Amino acid sequence: MRQFKVLILACFAALSSVAGVSTVAAQVVQGEEHCVVNIKTTDTLNLRSAGKASAKVVTTLPYARCGVVVTGACQGSWCPVDAGHHAGWVNSRFISMVSPARYCVAGVAKNDVLNLRAFPAGTSRILATLKPNQCEISFLPYATGAWQKVRVEGYEGWVNKQFVSGQ
Incomplete structure (x- = not known):
């Protein structure tokens, strides 16, 4: 059963x-x-x-x-x-x-950036770049696979979840 x-x-x-x-x-x-x-x-x-x-x-x-x-x-x-x-x-x-803005970029090298993308795909258009340790990121209630939809600095887009963590 x-x-x-x-x-x-x-x-x-x-x-x-x-x-x-x-x-x-x-x-x-x-x-x-x-x-x-x-x-x-x-x-x-x-x-x-x-x-x-x-x-x-x-x-x-x-x-x-x-x-x-x-x-x-x-x-x-x-x-x-x-x-x-x-x-x-x-x-x-x-x-x-929508989550409070309590998330930060994590695990990105100091000389690199995290791409905020228009769609949940590595080939999607880049809307903005997020600096290592950048915070004030809100999670929107949408996720698919390794991708999380977020809001940051007036943009809404998708980031790879492995590079974002809570404060």
């Missing part, structure tokens, strides 16, 4: 990755910035007028949209948010908090 459960979980994980579904463990904190997670990259999250699935849709938020601030206490799985020009309610399963 245990092997069957493991097989079912493995199949679900494989289907999720093929469908483009991010499987981030959502962390929701009142007053903090969050990003849209756990939907297909081509899908949108409904921002509703009340904390229930049947409430009117005020607007939609695309996958990876950050800047969503939880403005009050969640009620069940629904949280009140401000998403810039619109306020409403979203299901907490689909948002996750």
